[in-house]
Amino acid sequence: xxxxxxxxxxxxxxxxxxxxxxxxxxxxxxxxxxxxxxxxxxxxxxxxxxxxxxxxxxxxxxxxxxxxxxxxxxxxxxxxxxxxxxxxxxxxxxxxxxxxxxxxxxxxxxxxxxxxxxxxxxxxxxxxxxxxxxxxxxxxxxxxxxxxxxxxxxxxxxxxxxxxxxxxxxxxxxxxxxxxxxxxxxxxxxxxxxxxxxxxxxxxxxxxxxxxxxxxxxxxxxxxxxxxxxxxxxxxxxxxxxxxxxxxxxxxxxxxxxxxxxxxxxxxxxxxxxxxxxxxxxxxxxxxxxxxxxxxxxxxxxxxxxxxxxxxxxxxxxxx
Amino acid sequence: xxxxxxxxxxxxxxxxxxxxxxxxxxxxxxxxxxxxxxxxxxxxxxxxxxxxxxxxxxxxxxxxxxxxxxxxxxxxxxxxxxxxxxxxxxxxxxxxxxxxxxxxxxxxxxxxxxxxxxxxxxxxxxxxxxxxxxxxxxxxxxxxxxxxxxxxxxxxxxxxxxxxxxxxxxxxxxxxxxxxxxxxxxxxxxxxxxxxxxxxxxxxxxxxxxxxxxxxxxxxxxxxxxxxxxxxxxxxxxxxxxxxxxxxxxxxxxxxxxxxxxxxxxxxxxxxxxxxxxxxxxxxxxxxxxxxxxxxxxxxxxxxxxxxxxxxxxxxxxxxxxxxxxxxxxx
Numbered sequence: 256x257x258x259x260x261x262x263x264x265x266x267x268x269x270x271x272x273x274x275x276x277x278x279x280x281x282x283x284x285x286x287x288x289x290x291x292x293x294x295x296x297x298x299x300x301x302x303x304x305x306x307x308x309x310x311x312x313x314x315x316x317x318x319x320x321x322x323x324x325x326x327x328x329x330x331x332x333x334x335x336x337x338x339x340x341x342x343x344x345x346x347x348x349x350x351x352x353x354x355x356x357x358x359x360x361x362x363x364x365x366x367x368x369x370x371x372x373x374x375x376x377x378x379x380x381x382x383x384x385x386x387x388x389x390x391x392x393x394x395x396x397x398x399x400x401x402x403x404x405x406x407x408x409x410x411x412x413x414x415x416x417x418x419x420x421x422x423x424x425x426x427x428x429x430x431x432x433x434x435x436x437x438x439x440x441x442x443x444x445x446x447x448x449x450x451x452x453x454x455x456x457x458x459x460x461x462x463x464x465x466x467x468x469x470x471x472x473x474x475x476x477x478x479x480x481x482x483x484x485x486x487x488x489x490x491x492x493x494x495x496x497x498x499x500x501x502x503x504x505x506x507x508x509x510x511x512x513x514x515x516x517x518x519x520x521x522x523x524x525x526x527x528x529x530x531x532x533x534x535x536x537x538x539x540x541x542x543x544x545x546x547x548x549x550x551x552x553x554x555x556x557x558x559x560x561x562x563x564x565x566x567x568x569x570x571x572x573x574x575x
Numbered sequence: 576x577x578x579x580x581x582x583x584x585x586x587x588x589x590x591x592x593x594x595x596x597x598x599x600x601x602x603x604x605x606x607x608x609x610x611x612x613x614x615x616x617x618x619x620x621x622x623x624x625x626x627x628x629x630x631x632x633x634x635x636x637x638x639x640x641x642x643x644x645x646x647x648x649x650x651x652x653x654x655x656x657x658x659x660x661x662x663x664x665x666x667x668x669x670x671x672x673x674x675x676x677x678x679x680x681x682x683x684x685x686x687x688x689x690x691x692x693x694x695x696x697x698x699x700x701x702x703x704x705x706x707x708x709x710x711x712x713x714x715x716x717x718x719x720x721x722x723x724x725x726x727x728x729x730x731x732x733x734x735x736x737x738x739x740x741x742x743x744x745x746x747x748x749x750x751x752x753x754x755x756x757x758x759x760x761x762x763x764x765x766x767x768x769x770x771x772x773x774x775x776x777x778x779x780x781x782x783x784x785x786x787x788x789x790x791x792x793x794x795x796x797x798x799x800x801x802x803x804x805x806x807x808x809x810x811x812x813x814x815x816x817x818x819x820x821x822x823x824x825x826x827x828x829x830x831x832x833x834x835x836x837x838x839x840x841x842x843x844x845x846x847x848x849x850x851x852x853x854x855x856x857x858x859x860x861x862x863x864x865x866x867x868x869x870x871x872x873x874x875x876x877x878x879x880x881x882x883x884x885x886x887x888x889x890x891x892x893x894x895x896x897x898x899x900x901x902x903x904x905x906x
Contacts, residue, residue, distance in 0.1 A: 288598045373712075488749050563784075
């Protein structure tokens with residue numbers, strides 16, 4: 256594989272390639288958005304075309320696809336041909352995972368790379384679970400919100416297993432950065448899908464506590480608020496029954512100046528029929544009063560949205 | 576945009592596979608700017624059509640998709656009998672059709688039936704789509720492409736809408752946004768794909784907000800709040816909670832709000848300021864303020880976002896199709 260340090264040798268000068276006639280790109284007479292290809296790119300693709308047309312599934316094809324992928328990692332045709340070659344040669348799949356790891360060093364935000372990785376891992380089966388979890392962990396250590404890595408990790412867990420330490424892993428990432436929305440999402444994924452945990456129903460109680468703790472520490476953090484609400488997805492009745500939720504809202508409204516999400520959840524509770532207790536009732540009265548419009552000033556960017564939400568609120572029940 | 580039309584710099588080499596997509600950005604960008612007269616429409620049409628695979632019969636055992644290729648590097652001579660060389664791609668097909676629509680090409684010249692029927696081969700049992708017959712990742716992007724293609728061809732026999740909708744529903748996250756696949760973190764781009772696809776298929780009535788809160792196949796209240804919260808303090812839009820703003824999400828997320836009829840709720844002045852701070856002296860847009868150099872992707876989406884904001888002098892977009900409203904009408 257060519258590297259920046261070594262000088263690249265054109266295929267035309269490499270022994271073992273003399274029999275190949277490169278196939279130039281036929282861009283047609285008036286191409287739109289032509290690209291100013293560099294010589295190296297042009298030659299690699301010309302040689303790729305030659306081997307692909309001939310459907311030559313050989314070792315040198317494997318090498319060539321490696322170079323073509325290095326130059327053009329998004330080219331799905333090259334990756335596809337490489338897979339055909341791998342199958343034909345019965346090539347070493349573990350080594351292939353290493354190849355993908357190497358490519359990912361340069362640019363890991365590429366669908367084709369991850370799809371290829373999945374293809375290899377699927378062939379290797381459950382034995383590759385650990386390696387895949389380690390690989391994604393490595394990527395996430397550099398970028399804890401890497402979308403492809405998270406998707407791959409979820410696929411690995413569901414298809415190959417390895418759930419045992421996943422909740423701990425989420426907790427660790429959230430310790431590192433409580434604002435990491437990807438980690439919150441993964442946490443939700445684990446509690447709902449892990450065969451070892453019993454689903455949201457079983458986990459709800461402890462997770463409500465976990466979310467509320469995060470909220471108390473950083474009420475301006477959107478993630479735990481969404482997570483908390485998400486724990487009651489499809490169960491608004493349980494949402495308004497769990498006193499801790501309205502308590503959490505009240506606490507933030509009283510003590511913090513980061514109140515937007517507390518307000519949003521409160522409006523949600525009221526829409527679902529929450530009968531607010533005394534203290535909360537006072538807060539709600541203040542919020543809906545015409546004299547004071549704290550909602551809009553709290554989040555001026557979305558003031559018209561809050562005004563609209565307020566206007567859609569059901570009238571408060573009479574005080575008993 | 577015109578500069579990009581003539582020649583793309585070497586750095587775009589790695590984007591070669593997506594040539595047709597790059598062309599879409601340029602042509603659609605020029606259209607938004609009202610500068611379509613700067614391109615030779617016939618030349619563009621000929622070039623785009625040269626990426627068409629070919630017409631084919633859809634029959635049992637033949638799982639080919641007869642659409643458009645994205646690039647010469649995935650397209651091989653038509654005399655090749657081995658059908659495994661057909662690498663026509665759903666996203667490229669979307670771009671091809673969008674370009675043809677924009678330049679006013681007469682669609683009756685296309686074999687729409689072949690495109691649509693063979694597209695069905697790409698739909699998976701769970702309702703999602705893969706983009707290419709020999710296999711690839713599956714996610715919401717391609718559900719969107721399928722819906723957009725069906726809409727532009729005015730032919731829905733290429734997709735099972737109900738199944739596609741089932742898949743979209745599964746992609747809605749606990750926080751109201753949509754992830755690219757079920758279980759994934761909600762994301763601005765994925766959310767656009769979901770909502771635009773639902774709109775095109777007729778499962779979201781336009782201007783949802785101004786009607787009474789009727790039922791919908793997805794949780795719109797949560798979606799609405801999620802989308803609005805994506806506008807960050809700097810006025811720009813982020814793709815996910817607690818992440819930095821990025822020009823392109825101004826299109827993806829504001830597009831969602833527009834479809835729901837809720838773009839009245841966003842802070843237009845703040846967004847405008849943010850976008851202007853991403854504009855480069857060369858005329859393009861960067862990902863975020865101060866990140867050089869401008870690239871075609873962010874430049875197009877920055878422009879599209881300005882169109883959604885109603886910037887004078889820019890053509891209006893038919894947001895769910897990603898083309899100007901006028902070209903959408905020329906069926």
